[in-house]
Amino acid sequence: MFEKFDDETRRCIFMARLAAAADNSKTMTLLHFLAGIRKESPTIFRNVNWAKVPLKLVRLTPESLNLASKANNEIPVDAKGKRALTAAPEIAKKLHAEHVTPAHLLAAVFAADAKLRKQFQKAGMAETSPKNAATQRAQAAERQRVSRSGIGYDLHRLAVNRKLMIGGIEVPFEKGSVGHSDGDVLSHAICDALLGAAGLGDIGTHFPDTDPKWRGVSGLVFLRQVRQYLERKNWKIRHIDAIVVAERPKLGPHFPAMRAALAKSLSITSEQINLKAKTHEGLGEIGRGEALAAHAIATIES
Numbered sequence: 001m002f003e004k005f006d007d008e009t010r011r012c013i014f015m016a017r018l019a020a021a022a023d024n025s026k027t028m029t030l031l032h033f034l035a036g037i038r039k040e041s042p043t044i045f046r047n048v049n050w051a052k053v054p055l056k057l058v059r060l061t062p063e064s065l066n067l068a069s070k071a072n073n074e075i076p077v078d079a080k081g082k083r084a085l086t087a088a089p090e091i092a093k094k095l096h097a098e099h100v101t102p103a104h105l106l107a108a109v110f111a112a113d114a115k116l117r118k119q120f121q122k123a124g125m126a127e128t129s130p131k132n133a134a135t136q137r138a139q140a141a142e143r144q145r146v147s148r149s150g151i152g153y154d155l156h157r158l159a160v161n162r163k164l165m166i167g168g169i170e171v172p173f174e175k176g177s178v179g180h181s182d183g184d185v186l187s188h189a190i191c192d193a194l195l196g197a198a199g200l201g202d203i204g205t206h207f208p209d210t211d212p213k214w215r216g217v218s219g220l221v222f223l224r225q226v227r228q229y230l231e232r233k234n235w236k237i238r239h240i241d242a243i244v245v246a247e248r249p250k251l252g253p254h255f256p257a258m259r260a261a262l263a264k265s266l267s268i269t270s271e272q273i274n275l276k277a278k279t280h281e282g283l284g285e286i287g288r289g290e291a292l293a294a295h296a297i298a299t300i301e302s
């Protein structure tokens, strides 16, 4: 019955046994469960004025459990305690939680004894409903998450007798981009956005164009390498948005293939990559078809 209970909740139950033993009780009661939760997950009770809760529970302090000899597996759980143990996984399931947490167990304890719940509410326990307890924990986890963004930009000249590589695929065109590597503006801009978000410098530092090793290398190879740098620092890629600026050719029809290639090299889904195309209204080098550029922004999360 405990396979859905997380480690912390299992420890709460172990401590509840210890509380029953320390209490010389013939059965494990809801008060022992509360003592166990208080010992293992004290923050749940941070607003409680202990002078206003059942005296027996007050005596079962976390310190007294430290002194208790050992948990006695022989002590049976009483009827209300059994009800709480059965209800806890049901509460977790209702809240779409994968595991039963101490907050779910606490909610089940209060569900089994309304009087006890009232007593704790009077003692200052702000919220004893399971939904809010679980929501609070989820919000706390969310607050701990760190998210960062980075920006990237690249430009390459266009010349005849070169392949036009954009977003890891070859786009049929009369010209191609000039560069030490394959000149893939989009992949390079995304590399810089990712490196920037993770605070890891820029593409030139990691893949210098003075190094013959990178001659003609695909932008996707750089992206795979950058992904590994991020993984080592425990960053996960959440989303990438990019703009390719080129007068010609039309890029929209190639976007699905580009997104698939980029996503594969970054180990994310195509849905996490958004691509946009712009012309340069005939102005400047890009407008004259002498160059193309790309801007990218990446969001990562720890």
Ligand code: MG
Pocket: 154, 155, 156, 179, 183, 184, 185, 188
């Ligand atoms: Mg470049």
